[in-house]
Amino acid sequence: MIVRSVLKKSWPKGVPDTLKYRLGEKPLHEYLMKNALERPGQTAYVFYGNNITWSQLNNNTRCFAQFLYNLGVSKGDRIALFMQNCPQYLIGHYAIQMLGAIVVPLNPMYKESELEYFINEAEIKAVIAGQELYHLVENIKVKTPSLQYIITTNYADFLPDIPTLPLPNELKTTIERINSDFDLLEAIHANEPISKVDNFDIWEDVGLMVFTSGTTGRPKAAMLTLGNALFKTAATAQGYQIEQADKTLASAPLCHIAGMVMGVNIPVYSGSTCILLTRFDTEVAIKAIEDYKVNKIYTIATMNAAILNYPGIEKRNLTSLELNFATSFGMKIDQVLATAWNKLTDGCILLEASYGLSETHTCDTFMPIDNIKFGTCGIATYDTEIRIVDFETGKDLLPGEQGEIVVKNPGVFKGYLNRPDATEETLRDGWVFTGDIGLLDEDGFLYFNGRLKEMIKSSGFSVFPEDVETLMSNHEAISQVAIIGVPDERRGETVKAYIVLKDEYKDKVNENEIIEWSKEKMAAYKYPRYVEFLERLPATSSGKILRRILKGNH
Missing domain, CATH: 3.30.300.30 (ANL, C-terminal domain)
Incomplete structure (x- = not known):
């Protein structure tokens, strides 16, 4: 284990080394409501030119929460989100959690057999789906006894009359309203904002279930508390100094834990403005950065490469960018890529965002902005301990020795739903045995070297x-x-x-x-x-x- 003094030596200058929650230890939906009170007219999200204020987002969310309450949704119920990135995703996410119910993100790429498994595994009560995905859910309804309601939404409902950014194909096609159980926009218009939001024990009450393999087997539902989400969001926002004045871009899938932190949680926690895209498109991302002066951005390395190689990119203006935290999927974030990115943007810093996994609500490390070490995942974030242990004995290893990565912090999950054996295998005395191979160096930087598990x-x-x-x-x-x-x-x-x-x-x-x-x-x-x-x-x-x-x- 790396001692605190080593981490302090590597800690970025100007960044507090003690975590302080901006509005205290409250669930993130209360941050949303507070934003609406303190800055109602500020733009929270921009969806292809539709500026959605904090007041509008909060009002729509509370109206939808009242609708769900009228349906009988209550604490502990599992409600799935099955749609592309869109404002409706945010509304659904926070409305569900306002009732003490549990958000279950489902990838919109899933097919019927996959959906059937996930819905039955988590005993999902309702699915909120994009209209184009409705038939997939309807077709398996007879095979999913827990599923009582299907609520659909048309992405066009939250598009402006005249979009300011090019629309992807899925938003260009006008889908005629279908005869589903309920429509999200109609539900919002038919209800008044919910008048009272219950108090929760944020460190005990589950607010999110994400499917993950753990170390073996088919996907299992990892139970994450409201506090897990608050902690990791606050730690990431403070580590990378994301504040109200910042403008961010969200194009990674919101149904994935990293995309969720960056696109769903951090804007609400920090009160910053987020430009929301259904997915990454090179031209759209470039134009969004130019038009909205985005200054902080999360990407996957291949996105950076796509922008760098885009025809005519040398004539575009990406100089508003200051910080780009990224993930090495498909290609590595190295000095060559970072230098090219810095030159293109006239100074933007590109770095590896973090190491993490679903069971810890991701972001267990962060990269010191003034002490970047390429090839590593950075250092342990706030209130986080990382050990490297021997694969066979579990004995702690010294810096430079390779073994299994083991993590402990307030982001650690409660366990897998209905899987006590799998929980016991992964979660031991508050430590998550990740099944990942890595090492820590003398300065506390984590190297990720592969996976013990076969994911x-x-x-x-x-x-x-x-x-x-x-x-x-x-x-x-x-x-x-x-x-x-x-x-x-x-x-x-x-x-x-x-x-x-x-x-x-x-x-x-x-x-x-x-x-x-x-x-x-x-x-x-x-x-x-x-x-x-x-x-x-x-x-x-x-x-x-x-x-x-x-x-x-x-």
Whole structure:
């Protein structure tokens, strides 16, 4: 374990080394309500030219909370958000938490079989979905007994009459209103703002469930408290000095924990203005930075590369940018990339944002702005202890020695829903045993060197091998399947399937047919790009597939 004196030596100058919550230890929806009282007319979010003030966001959220309350949504109920980035996502997120219910983010790339699993696993009571996704939920309603309500929303409801930014294709198409149970905008207009928001024990009451593999198995719902979210949001905002006057850009998926921190939580916590995009588009991101003078931005490294290589970029004006915290998915954030970015923007600092995982509400480290060490994830954030332990004995290792990364801080989750064995394996005496390989250097900087667990990171998305294996087993020709990740220059990793065919299908099914079938059944980041047929899969005497042998072939 790195002692506090080492961290103080590496701590950035001018940044307080003690965490102070801006408005005290309150759930983030109370920060939203306070923003509406203190600065009602300030723009909170900009959605393709629609300036949404704190007063408007708060009012819409409280009206929707009243609607959910009238439906019977109450403390502990699980409510899913299944949509692209949009203002409705923010409204749904905070309205759910105002009632003490639990937000369950679902990736809008999911297909029916995936949705069915997640809804049943978390016993989801209601789904708030983009209209274009409604049919996926409706089609599995009979297979999901906990699901009582489907609420849909049309993204166009929160677009301006004349957009100031180019619209992505999914927003250009006018979708005729569908006959779902309820419409989000109609629900807002039909209700008055909820008059009273209950008090919560923020360090005990769960406000978020995110699906993660833990160390093994199909995805499990990690239970995160309102306090977990507040702590990690405050620590990140203070570490990177994000304040009310700042303008940020949110294009990463809000359904992912990092995108959620940067796009859902930090603007509300800091009271800053956020330019919200449904997804990253190079031209739109450039224009948003230019038009709205964005000064702090979160990206994935491939986004920076896309902007740097965009035709005519040397004639664009990105000089408003001051700080760019980024994640190394698909390519590394190194000195070469940072130098090119600094030159393009006339001084913007590009750095690795943090190390973290869903079980700790991410952002367990941050990079000292005045002491950047490329190739590392920075130093432990506020009130955080990081140890490196021996894989077999659990004994603490010295700086420079490689082992398993173990983390403890106020962001640590309560456990996995209905999975006590998995919880016990990962969470031990308040420490999260991450299943990740790394080391700490003499200055307290964390190096992430890979994963003990077999999760695959494809284009920044988490892919769980057993999840893909279960889905692929539904193919009539497949007898056995094993999934591994293989290196991919663009995605970081991509999925490869090793398949044993049933005897009657041998020589009758080819690799491309399997890939095309998978493409129809799974999210785009998840389906295998490579398939290899084997006569048998390597396995232990008990039948457990030895993926390490398969990975050894690459």
